[in-house]
Amino acid sequence: MMDDLSRRGFLATVAAVPTGLALAAQVQAAPDDSQYWERVADLFDAPPPGIIQLENGHFGAMTRSVRMAYAAHIERVNRETTLYTRGAIGPDLRAVRVKVATLLGVDPTEIAFTRGGTESMQTLILGYNRLRAGDAVLYADLDYDSMQTAMESLTQRRGVRVVKIALPEPASHDAIIAAYAEALQANPHVRMVLLTHLSHRTGLIPPVAEIIALAREHEADVLLDCGHALGQTDFSLRAMGVDFAGLNLHKWIGSPLGVGVVYIRRDRIGDIDVSPLEVHSDTIDARVHTGSINYAALLTVSDAIDVHDRIGVANKAGRLRFLRDRWTRALRGTPGIEILTPDDPAMYAGITSFRLTGVTSMAANAALRKSLFDRWNIFTIERDGPSRGACIRVAPSFINTPHHIDRLIAAVDALRIEKRA
Known part of the structure; x- marks a missing residue:
C-alpha cells in the first residue's frame, strides 16, 4: 500500500485538479442566460473549428476537469496496480x-x-x-x-x-x-x-x-x-x-x-x-x-x-429544452418538414428528430445528414426504426449556442425547399 508521503502526494495531485467551473456554486440559471452558458461551454474542449456538433447522443464529452481527474486516477491505478486494486480501492469504490x-x-x-x-x-x-x-x-x-x-x-x-x-x-x-x-x-x-x-x-x-x-x-x-x-x-x-x-x-x-x-x-x-x-x-x-x-x-x-451537481439537473434540462425548442418551434408546421416529438414538455428533453416528408429510407436520410455536414458543417445522425420511416436526430449539448441552432434551421429549410423544387 502507499506510504503516508505518497498518499498525501496523490491526494494533493487530485486536489490540485480544478473543478473546471467558473461557477462558484449551483445557481438557478435561465436557459437563455448567454454569459452563464458560455462559462459552462468553456468547461469542455470545443469541437474542430467551424463544426457545429449536434450529435451528442452517442456519448457525452467529459469536461476538462473530469478528464484531468480521470488522468490522475489512471496514473494511480497504473502506478500502484494491484497494491491499490486489491486493497485500498474498496472504500473508494464504495x-x-x-x-x-x-x-x-x-x-x-x-x-x-x-x-x-x-x-x-x-x-x-x-x-x-x-x-x-x-x-x-x-x-x-x-x-x-x-x-x-x-x-x-x-x-x-x-x-x-x-x-x-x-x-x-x-x-x-x-x-x-x-x-x-x-x-x-x-x-x-x-x-x-x-x-x-x-x-x-x-x-x-x-x-x-x-x-x-x-x-x-x-x-x-x-x-x-x-x-x-x-x-x-x-x-x-x-x-x-x-x-x-x-x-x-x-x-x-x-x-x-x-x-x-x-x-x-x-x-x-x-x-x-x-x-x-x-x-x-x-x-x-x-x-x-x-x-x-x-x-x-x-x-x-x-x-x-x-x-453535474454544480451545474444542476434542472439547469441542464432547461438549457437542452431551450435549444431544442428554438429549432422545433421554428420549423414545426412548415410544409414538407415533420417534427417527430411533440411540444408537450413532459414528453421531450434535448433530443428530437425530424423527417422531410416522403424521405423515409435510411439511405436518403444518410444523404441528408451528409448534406448538412458537407454544406453547413452541421453534424447530426440518421436513425432508423420508427414505423413511419427513418429520420435525422438532433442532439444538442452544452457546447451549443442559439447561433448553432439558427444555422440548423436555415439548413433544414434550404433542404426542404430543394426537395420541393
Whole structure:
C-alpha cells in the first residue's frame, strides 16, 4: 500500500485538479442566460473549428476537469496496480457507489455498476426469471436496437411469445397510453414490458409512471431503459414506481466511456437471475459479472457527478429544452418538414428528430445528414426504426449556442425547399 508521503502526494495531485467551473456554486440559471452558458461551454474542449456538433447522443464529452481527474486516477491505478486494486480501492469504490445511489435517490444495495446501459438492460432482459412458456413480452418500435434483439431472443430462451407495437406518430400523452393499453388488452399473457424512458431514435419521453401502473394492472413488470434520460432530464425512479432500470453514466452525466448502472428495487432482486459466472447470492452484484473493470473510469464517476451537481439537473434540462425548442418551434408546421416529438414538455428533453416528408429510407436520410455536414458543417445522425420511416436526430449539448441552432434551421429549410423544387 502507499506510504503516508505518497498518499498525501496523490491526494494533493487530485486536489490540485480544478473543478473546471467558473461557477462558484449551483445557481438557478435561465436557459437563455448567454454569459452563464458560455462559462459552462468553456468547461469542455470545443469541437474542430467551424463544426457545429449536434450529435451528442452517442456519448457525452467529459469536461476538462473530469478528464484531468480521470488522468490522475489512471496514473494511480497504473502506478500502484494491484497494491491499490486489491486493497485500498474498496472504500473508494464504495464511496462512488453511495454517490451514484444518492444521485438516483435509491439505496446503494439496489445498484450495481456495468460497462454501460446496454449491459445493464441485457442483465435485466435476459435475467428476468418470472417468465413461463406461453407467456408474452412486449416492446415498441422506438426501443433501442440491442434491447429489441434481446427481447426477440426470449422466444428461444424462455419459450415466450414476443409482441412488437408501433408507437403513434405524431405522439401524444393519450395516444401513447392508448397504444400500450390496447396491446396489453389484446395480449393478456404479456408478463414483461420493455419501456424506453427517452428514445434514442426520436427523443420521445412516454408517460413512464402511468405505463408502469397500467402494466401492473395487467400483471406485467416493466423494465425501464433510462440510457438517455439520466442527466438530460429530471426524474425519480421511486416516484415513477420503477422496479428495474438500466442507466448510463457516460452520456449526459459526462463520466468516462464504459460506465453504467443497473437498478433493481431491493425486494425484486431475486426476480433477476444470478450471473452464471457468479456464486449464488441475494445481492444485486451477483447479477452482473464484468470481469476486470476500468477502475479509473469508475472512480472518475464521482468527479463527473460533482460537475453535474454544480451545474444542476434542472439547469441542464432547461438549457437542452431551450435549444431544442428554438429549432422545433421554428420549423414545426412548415410544409414538407415533420417534427417527430411533440411540444408537450413532459414528453421531450434535448433530443428530437425530424423527417422531410416522403424521405423515409435510411439511405436518403444518410444523404441528408451528409448534406448538412458537407454544406453547413452541421453534424447530426440518421436513425432508423420508427414505423413511419427513418429520420435525422438532433442532439444538442452544452457546447451549443442559439447561433448553432439558427444555422440548423436555415439548413433544414434550404433542404426542404430543394426537395420541393
